[in-house]
Amino acid sequence: MMGSFMHTNRPKISKYSGFTVVELLVVIVIMGLLLSVAVIGLSDSQNRAKKNSAVATAEQVKLKLTVYFQDRNRFPQLQSEVVTYLGTVNAAAIGTLFGNASTYSYSATRADGSACATNVPPKCDKYTITVKKSWWNGSSSDSDVLITP
Secondary structure, three states: OHHHHHHHHOOOOOOOOOOOHHHHHHHHHHHHHHHHHHHHHHHHHHHHHHHHHHHHHHHHHHHHHHHHHHHHOOOOOOHHHHHHHHHHOOOHHHHHHHOOOOOEEEEEEOOOOOEHHHOOOOOOOEEEEEEOHHHHOOOOOOOOEEEOO
């Protein structure tokens, strides 16, 4: 009696149990799509963070240039002068970041828009700091960020 009881309760195992190749491929494709969406989202977040960091640095430079103008009644003519000045006002870390020409560009002009290099000494009344969109992998719809006094 005992032998027949164990025999009847044992589940039948089919020789065709498991997943088919098509089912496995569907699962792999779905996982790949989910992974690609996650990677794209992460990439966008990293690009936004790079942009925000670069703009914050440019805004800090803008604040330092306000003090420069108050002391000298002009703005620096060249980006290298800005970097040097930042090093003298305990903002060397900002200067190091701002000196990266692949991220930022700096141009100064006179009030009328003409080049300030024509004056001796140069009288630069305006400037533009450009944060290049290539730094944060901006899309074609994005534009460079311009910071002016």
